C-alpha cells in the first residue's frame with residue numbers, strides 16, 4: 342500500500358513537473374511574442390523628434406559612394422574632437438552605398454567588405470561618442486546608386502534599423518516606379534512607428550511632389566530642390582543647383598516650417614572648396630536664417646580654421662536652432678540686395694542683408710525709415726534695438742543711428758537685434 346502511494350506520489354510529481362514545464366514554456370513563447378514585438382511609437386512622440394532643425398554630418402557631398410566603417414568612425418571621432426558636437430551637431434549619417442544585397446529572408450545586407458563589423462557595432466560606436474546614427478534608403482526598388490531600395494521591405498527594414506540602433510533615416514526617391522510619393526513616404530513613416538524606435542525621417546524627393554504640403558506628420562524634414570552643388574549660382578542640366586537657387590526656392594516656403602517639421606535646404610557644402618569664404622558665410626548664414634537642417638557635408642577630420650569658424654559659429658547656429666522655429670522671410674527685395682528677417686523666441690530678431698551682386702554693397706541703412714513687417718510691424722521709430730554682428734561677434738550700435746557697412750560681393754551682414762528696454 343505505501344509503495345502504491347509512493348508510486349502515485351511520484352506520478353503526481355511527474356505530472357506536476359510536466360504541467361509546470363508546459364506552463365513555463367507557454368509563458369516563454371507568450372513573453373517572446375509579447376516582448377519581441379516592439380511597442381509602436383505613438384504619433385505625439387514621433388512628431389516631436391525634431392523640435393529644432395536636425396544638425397549633423399552626412400557622407401554624400403564629400404565622399405559619395407566611398408563609405409566605410411573606418412570613415413564613419415573617424416567622422417564620429419572628429420565630430421567630438423573638433424568641437425562640432427559641442428556646437429550642436431549630433432547625427433552621423435551614412436548616405437547611399439552602405440547596402441549591397443538582400444539575404445534569402447529579404448533582410449537588407451550591409452557591404453561586408455566596407456562594414457566588416459556590421460551596422461549594430463557601428464551604431465554602438467557612434468552612440469558611445471554621445472552622437473546619433475543615421476542611414477540612407479530609398480522608396481523605390483533601387484537607390485540612386487543602384488543599391489537595393491526598400492520597396493516591398495519597408496516594415497522589415499524599419500525593424501532592422503531599430504535593432505541596429507538607427508536614429509535617422511534619409512529616404513530617397515530614385516526608381517520610384519510611379520508610386521504616389523505621399524503614400525510611399527507614409528508607408529515608411531508607419532513602418533518606423535511600428536518598429537518602436539524614435540527615428541527621424543528625412544524625406545528626400547527633391548520637392549517634386551511639393552512635400553511641404555503633406556510632409557508634416559509623415560516625416561520631420563523634406564528636401565525642396567534637386568541636389569546642391571558647391572557653387573553660388575548654378576543650374577546643372579541634370580538637376581544640381583547652387584545655393585542662391587535653393588534660397589530662392591525656400592523663400593516662399595516659410596509657412597510650412599515649424600518645430601517638428603522643416604523645409605530641408607540640402608546638406609552643407611561649407612569646406613568642400615567650390616566657393617569663396619564670403620559665399621560659404623552666405624550659405625551658412627542663410628541656412629540658419631531659413632531654419633534649415635544643418636548637415637555638414639565636408640571632411641570634418643581635416644578642416645581649415647576658416648571652415649571651423651563657419652560651421653561652428655554658435656551665434657549663427659543659435660538663430661537656426663531658435664525654439665520658435667520660424668523660417669526667415671525676404672521682406673525686402675531690391676534686386677541684387679535683399680533683407681531677410683527671422684523673429685526669435687525671446688522677442689529678438691535676426692536680420693540678414695544679402696548682397697547678390699558682383700560689387701560691394703555700401704550699405705547706409707536708416708532703421709527709422711524702414712519698418713519691418715512680419716507677423717507684426719517692428720517699428721524702429723517707436724523702439725530702439727541693440728545691433729549685434731553675428732560674424733564679427735560684437736555689438737555695432739543701435740537702431741538709433743544708421744547702419745553703415747561694406748558687404749562684399751556674394752556676402753552677407755548677419756545681425757541680431759535686441760530691444761533696448
Ligand code: GLA
Pocket residue numbers: 401436437477484485486513545567568
Ligand atoms: C540623391 C539624393 C542625394 C544623395 C544621392 C545618393 O541624388 O538627392 O542627396 O543621397 O541620391 O545616391
